[in-house]
Amino acid sequence: xxxxxxxxxxxxxxxxxxxxxxxxxxxxxxxxxxxxxxxxxxxxxxxxxxxxxxxxxxxxxxxxxxxxxxxxxxxxxxxxxxxxxxxxxxxxxxxxxxxxxxxxxxxxxxxxxxxxxxxxxxxxxxxxxxxxxxxxxxxxxxxxxxxxxxxxxxxxxxxxxxxxxxxxxxxxxxxxxxxxxxxxxxxxxxxxxxxxxxxxxxxxxxxxxxxxxxxxxxxxxxxxxxxxxxxxxxxxxxxxxxxxxxxxxxxxxxxxxxxxxxxxxxxxxxxxxxxxxxxxxxxxxxxxxxxxxxxxxxxxxxxxxxxxxxxxxxxxxxxxxxxxxxxxxxxxxxxxxxxxxxxxxxxxxxxxxxxxxxxxxxxxxxxxxxxxxxxxxxxxxxxxxxxxxxxxxxxxxxxxxxxxxxxxxxxxxxxxxxxxxxxxxxxxxxxxxxxxxxxxxxxxxxxxxxxxxxxxx
Numbered sequence: 104x105x106x107x108x109x110x111x112x113x114x115x116x117x118x119x120x121x122x123x124x125x126x127x128x129x130x131x132x133x134x135x136x137x138x139x140x141x142x143x144x145x146x147x148x149x150x151x152x153x154x155x156x157x158x159x160x161x162x163x164x165x166x167x168x169x170x171x172x173x174x175x176x177x178x179x180x181x182x183x184x185x186x187x188x189x190x191x192x193x194x195x196x197x198x199x200x201x202x203x204x205x206x207x208x209x210x211x212x213x214x215x216x217x218x219x220x221x222x223x224x225x226x227x228x229x230x231x232x233x234x235x236x237x238x239x240x241x242x243x244x245x246x247x248x249x250x251x252x253x254x255x256x257x258x259x260x261x262x263x264x265x266x267x268x269x270x271x272x273x274x275x276x277x278x279x280x281x282x283x284x285x286x287x288x289x290x291x292x293x294x295x296x297x298x299x300x301x302x303x304x305x306x307x308x309x310x311x312x313x314x315x316x317x318x319x320x321x322x323x324x325x326x327x328x329x330x331x332x333x334x335x336x337x338x339x340x341x342x343x344x345x346x347x348x349x350x351x352x353x354x355x356x357x358x359x360x361x362x363x364x365x366x367x368x369x370x371x372x373x374x375x376x377x378x379x380x381x382x383x384x385x386x387x388x389x390x391x392x393x394x395x396x397x398x399x400x401x402x403x404x405x406x407x408x409x410x411x412x413x414x415x416x417x418x419x420x421x422x423x424x425x426x427x428x429x430x431x432x433x434x435x436x437x438x439x440x441x442x443x444x445x446x447x448x449x450x451x452x453x454x455x456x457x458x459x460x461x462x463x464x465x466x467x468x469x470x471x472x473x474x475x476x477x478x479x480x481x482x483x484x485x486x487x488x489x490x491x492x493x494x495x496x497x498x499x500x501x502x503x504x505x506x507x508x509x510x511x512x513x514x515x516x517x518x519x520x521x522x523x524x525x526x527x528x529x530x531x532x533x534x535x536x537x538x539x540x541x542x543x544x545x546x547x548x549x550x551x552x553x554x555x556x557x558x559x560x
Contacts, residue, residue, distance in 0.1 A: 105197070105198045105199050105223065106150045106196065106197060106198030106199070106281075107147070107148060107149045107150050107198060107199050107200075107201070107219065108149060108150060108151045108152075108153070108193055108196065108198055108199070108200045108201070108281060109144045109147070109149045109151070109152045109153070109200070109201045109202075109203065110153050110154075110155060110186055110189050110193075110200060110201070110202045110203075111137065111140055111141060111144065111152065111153070111154040111155065111171070111203055111204075111205050112155050112182060112185050112186070112202065112203070112204045112205055113127045113137050113154050113155060113156055113157075113163055113204075113205030113206075114155045114156055114157030114158065114160075114175075114176040114179055114185055115127075115157065115158065115179060115206070116157070116158040116179070117129075117158075117206070117331070119331050119332040120331070120332060120333065120336070121332075121333070125158055125159030125162055125163065126158075126206060126330070126331075127163065127205040127206055128159065128162060128163065128166060129330070129336055131208045131330075131336070131339050131340050131343050132340060132343045132344055132347060132365070132366070132367055132368060133365075133367045133368075133385050133386065134367065134368060135166055136205065136206055136207075136208035136330060136339070137154075137163060137166070137167065137205040137206075137208075138166060138167065139208035139209075139343075139368075140203060140204075140205050140207060140208060140210065141154070141167055141170060141171060143210055143211055143212045143215065144201070144203065144212070144215065145170065145212075146212035147201070147212040147215040147216050147219070148216075149201070150198070151172065151192070151193070152170070152171045152172065153171065153172045153173070153174055153189045153192050153193065154167060154171040154172070154173050154174075154205070155173075155174055155175075155176050155185045155186070155188050155189065156173050156174070156175055156176070157175065157176040157177065157179055157185075158179075160173070160175055172192060174188040174189050174191075174192065175188065176188045180293065180298075180299050180300055181293070181297070181299030181300040181301050181302075182275075182299075182300070182301055182302035182303075183288055183291040183300035183301055183302045183304060183305060184299065184300040185302075186202055186284070186288060186302060187285075187288050187300070190285055190288075193281055193285065194282075194285045195282065195285075196281050196282070197281065197282065198281050199219055199222060199223070199278060199279070199280065199281060200278070200279045200280075200281040200284055201215060201218070201219065201276070201277070201278050202276065202277045202278075202279065202302065203215070203276045204275055204276065204329060206329050206330045206331065207274075207275075207276070207326075207327060207328065207329050207330070208330065208339055208343065209325060209326045209327070209328055209339060209342055209343060209346075210276065210326045210327065211326060214232070214321050214323070214326055215276075217319060217321075218230060218232050218276070218278050218319045218321075219278055221317060221319040222278040222317055222319070225252075225315060225317040226315060227252075227278075227280075227314075227315040227316060227317035228279065228280045228283045228309050228314035228315060228316065229277060229278065229279045229280070229283070229284075229305065229306055229309050229314070229316050229317070230277065230278040230279075230316070230317035230318065230319055231245065231253060231256070231273055231274075231276075231277055231306065231316070231317070231318045231319070232274045232275075232276035232277065232278070232318075232319055232321060232327065233245050233271050233272060233273060233274060233318050233319065233320045233321070234271070234272055234274050234320065234321050234324035234326075234327045235270050235271055235272075235320060235324055236270055236271075236272050236324060237270060239259070239267075239269070239270050239272045240259060241259050242259060242272035242273060243256045243257060243258045243259065243272060243273040243303065244256070244257045244258075244259070244262055244266050244267070244269040244271065244272060244273075245269065245271040245272065245273060245318050246266060246269065247271075247318065251318075252315060252316060252317060252318075253306070253310075253316040253317065253318045254310075255307070255310070256273050256303055256306060256307075271318070271320060273303065274321070274327035275327075275329065276327065277302065277305075277306075279305070283309060283314065284305065287305045287308040287309055288305060290308050291304045291305060291308070292304070325342050328342065343368075344361075344364075344365060344366070345361065347366050347367075347368055347370075348361040348364060348366060349361075351366065351370075351372050354372075354374070355373075355374035355375060356372045356373075356374065356375075356376050356377075356378065357375070357376070357377045357378065358378045359377065359378065359379050359380055360379075360380035363380040363381055364378055364380060364381075364382050364397075365382070365383045365384065365385075366378075366384045367384060367385050367386055367387075367388065369386060369387045369388075370384045370385075370386075370387070370388045370389070370390070371388075371389045371390070372384075372389075372390045373390060373391045373392030373393070373394070373409065374392050374393075375392055375393045376390055376391070376392060376393060376394040376395070376396070377394070377395045377396070378396050378397055379395075379396065379397030379398035379399075380397065380398050380399075381397060381398045381399040381400075382396055382397035382398065382399070382400050382401070382402075383400070383401040383402070384401075384402050385401070385402065385403040385404070386403050386404035387404050388402045388403065388404060388405050388406070388407075389405075389406045389407065390402070390407045391407060391408045391409035391410070391411065391425065392409045392410070393409055393410045394407060394409065394410065394411045394412065394413070395411075395412045395413075395414075396412075396413045396414075397413075397414065397415075398414070398415065399414075399415045400413050400414065400415060400416050400417070400418075400430070401416075401417045401418070401419075402417075402418045402419075403418070403419045403420065404419065404420050405418045405419065405420060405421050405422065405423065405435075406421075406422045406423065407423045407427075408423060408424045408425030408426070408427065408443065409425040409426070410425055410426050411423060411424070411425060411426065411427040411428070411429070412427070412428045412429070412430075413427075413428075413429040413430055414429070414430035414431045415430050415431035415432050416429050416430035416431065416432060416433040416434065416435070416447075417433075417434045417435065418435040419435065419436060419437050420436075420437035420438060421435045421436070421437060421438065421439040421440065421441065421453075422439075422440045422441065423435065423441040424441055424442045424443035424444070424445065424460075425443050425444075426443055426444045427441055427442075427443065427444065427445045427446070427447070428445075428446050428447070429441070429446075429447045430447070430448075430449065431449050432449050432450050433447045433448065433449065433450070433451045433452070433453070434451075434452045434453070435447070435453045436452065436453060436454040436455065436471075437454075437455065438454075438455040439453045439454065439455060439456050439457070439458075440456075440457040440458070441453070441457075441458045442457070442458050442459050442460045442461075442462070442477070443460050443461075444460055444461040445458045445459075445460070445461065445462050445463070446462075446463040446464070446465060447463075447464055448463075448464065448465035448466045449465075449466055449467070450466065450467045451464045451465075451466065451467065451468045451469075451470070452468070452469045452470070452471070453470050453471075454469075454470070454471035454472070455471060455472050455495075456470045456471060456472065456473040456474070456475060456487075457473070457474050457475060458470075458475045458479075459475055459476040459477035459478070459479065459502065460477045460478070461477055461478050462475050462476070462477060462478060462479040462480070462481070463479070463480050463481065464481040464485075465481075465483065466483040466484070467483050467484050468481055468482075468483070468484065468485050468486060469486040469487065470486070470487050470498075471487055471489045471490075471495070472487065472489040472495045472496065472497050472498065472514065473487045473489070473497065473498040473499070473500065473514075474497065474498070474499045474500065475500045476500060476501045476502035476503070476504065476520070477502045477503070478502055478503050479500050479502065479503065479504045479505075479506070480504075480505045480506065481500075481506045482505075482506050482507045482508035482509070482510065482526065483508045483509070484508050484509040484510075485506050485507075485508065485509065485510040485511070485512070486510075486511055486512070487512045487514055488511050488512060488513040488514060489514045495514075496514035496515040497514055497515055498512050498514040498515070498516055498517075498518075499516070499517040499518065500512075500517075500518045501517070501518060501519055501520040501521075501522075501536065502520050502521070503520060503521045504518050504519075504520070504521065504522050504523075504524070505522075505523045505524070506518070506524045507523070507524055507525050507526030507527070507528065508526045508527070509526060509527050510524050510525075510526065510527065510528045510529070510530065511528070511529040511530065512524075512530050513529065513530060513531045516530055516531065516532065516533060516534075517533045517534070518530070518533075518534045518540075519533070519534055519535045519536030519537070519538065520536040520537070521536050521537045522534045522535065522536055522537060522538050522539070522540065523538070523539045523540070524539075524540050525539065525540065525541040525542075525543070527543045528540060528541055528542040528543050529542050529543070530542050
């Protein structure tokens with residue numbers, strides 16, 4: 104098999120996005136579109152990947168890291184000029200070079216590999232990835248000869264009536280013999296209205312030299328969508344979301360309303376899990392089997408066990424066990440660990456805390472910077488008072504503790520195994536195991552007091 108190289112074009116400013124954010128860093132399903140492209144290129148088994156950066160170069164390099172080499176196109180003078188920036192990295196190498204745009208987030212490794220395979224089978228010097236467009240206005244048309252090889256690419260504005268009826272179009276993704284590519288690039292001219300060096304001119308140069316030019320038509324035209332403005336970004340988001348959701352449904356996940364369910368490409372979801380509308384699953388989240396999540400829940404970079412139910416709640420950067428119920432309207436903040444059979448009820452907030460097996464915080468509580476043991480009951484309205492204005496402090500609640508309603512546990516404090524905290528208590532000292540702690544003012548009833556108040560009014 105020939106050596107394979109890839110050049111990702113990611114240097115354009117993207118002025119039509121009308122955004123402070125560099126174009127290829129705009130997210131599609133939670134991930135910058137250039138990262139989608141890079142991941143698919145890597146799956147196509149390339150020996151070397153070179154990303155051409157320009158505007159926002161440092162940000163793109165920081166996003167992609169060591170997964171690609173980088174070259175700088177300091178001045179944007181067209182697509183051929185962009186590829187030429189990779190000359191020092193690729194010139195004089197034998198093999199095949201794929202050129203793909205960083206604003207085509209839907210393209211797949213399968214399509215890239217099929218393009219390369221077709222290129223090799225045709226023994227072509229260049230092969231164009233094409234697509235069938237029912238409304239091809241604005242696209243360059245692919246004109247083939249009787250053998251199916253490319254005679255020429257005709258831009259829409261230059262096409263005659265017969266040529267405009269052709270619905271096979273140039274997508275802007277190409278496969279080249281590497282040596283032929285860089286030799287032809289030396290001869291590309293900028294003698295055009297824009298004064299730029301265009302990559303399709305390489306095709307014409309190779310044709311005049313009598314070289315074979317191939318074309319491979321992708322089965323899915325949507326893969327070739329280029330994102331140049333917010334409208335196209337929305338279209339790419341919808342297409343990618345549909346692709347991801349279909350993958351999960353075909354793997355045994357029930358998604359009640361796919362049009363209103365948002366799942367990252369990295370998410371892993373077990374069989375027989377049911378996802379209700381309005382659910383957002385971000386990052387590297389794993390959800391087990393037989394779960395029920397949503398409606399209106401959000402998960403990010405979290406792990407959720409089997410048979411767990413999470414309704415109208417948020418879980419970020421945390422681990423949730425099996426047979427757990429959370430919500431509605433609970434917030435599991437980062438660095439939390441929720442054990443098996445735990446119940447986290449409505450309007451409960453958990454932050455950097457661990458909950459042991461079968462413990463409960465059923466209503467209206469804040470548990471932050473805490474270690475909660477097994478079979479603990481935390482009553483309604485109870486909180487761990489973890490912040491003294493400068494530092495956060497730990498609350499430890501051992502197994503089988505019962506914390507009554509509206510209790511304040513002022514950290515650092517430890518509640519021993521099997522202890523009881525009376526409702527309404529403010530605990531500032533450690534509570535021994537098996538003890539009952541009452542820390543509240545003794546009730547006094549002032550008989551007739553209300554009448555005195557009323558008489559003054």
